[in-house]
Amino acid sequence: MKGIFITFEGPDGCGKSTISNLVYENLKDKYEIVKTREPGGTEISEKIRDLILDVNNSSMTDRTEALLYAASRAQHVEEKIIPAINSGKVVICERFVLSSIAYQGYGRGLGEKDIRMINDFATSGLKPDITFLFDMKGNSSVERKIELGGDRLEISGSEFHKRVNKAYEDLSKKDDYYIIDATKSIDEVLESCLNILKAKLGGIK
Template sequence: MEEIMKGKFITFEGSEGSGKSTHAKLLKAYLRKKGFAVELIREPGGTKISEKIRQVILDPKYNSMTDICETLLYMAARVQIVKEVIKPALKKGKIVICDRFLDSTIVYQGYGGGINLDLIKKLGKLATLGIKPDLTFLLDIETREGLRRAGKIKDRIELKSLDYHRRVRKGYLTLSKKEPSRIKIVSVEKNNKQENQEIIRKYADRLLCR
């Protein structure tokens, strides 16, 4: 029997330098002002165990890490935060905003790294405990510009090739075509924060009926 979740789950996705973290924080502040109980988390991370895994995944000194190892580490971090944070918050009726979720693994390790998509989805079903986002914002940006905005200090993922990151962006756009009702594309090319937030708020209000 499927558990009933009283809350709503919103995720932010996008390539490097797309501004996910910034927009997630702005949406959190907006929804709290409207009276919602909001939990903001990031992936990988959000729990003691998941943050440790994050350090390993992103550390450039582990540049010999295989794509399948990377995939499994992301899934391990994910199941921990779903169990500890996401599921309990949704049961309490909170709005959970997550900076990245399963879509990231599908596009980065799948489209980018070449791991079988069906395998990722099977592992994802296990790691998410059946939790799926109600709404996903895909912040889209041209690959070179995104990497430029990400800054000079690069983590292990950001240091991957330009072709890799282009495959990631293509993967995101492919996903958005498959699930247009859930995944809403927000072009952040012009970097107009206020305009982009208005679009994000419109969809969030529609989801929450306010």
């Protein structure tokens, strides 16, 4: 039986890493699960991640950034995600194409159409079965992350992050995503995700 591909999306500081880890812990004894992230997930993809997020690479152009994300994703999908899905596993991934649309398409102003095009090529058209889109309702804790030492994207400025947040608001109305109120407590957010997943994962063993 084919597996299921689940992604967690949202702006920096929305809690998706915390919740995706908790979801994994709650389900790992019941299902065969691969937990991964983007950019990254494989040795090559992680090296590209380091290149993208290195604060010393301040001269990196926006197009280069977008193409590097797509390159990292291409390796990730072909080497790790598709083989896991084809072997019947549940794949949990922090971030996927929606992040590139939000950060590079909207945040960097490259446009949704071109970002979708390069990522359709990178992923061979792979789309998640379930996307959790975390809604911060206009709030963000990215400032706190920056205080702790932000990466190259996190320190891109408040206007950049406002565009990213607006992107997620717009994108939430365009497709069949599961919108999660990320302003609620960790336990409430986790329960919302698990209730959806338990209904969807019944056929996966």
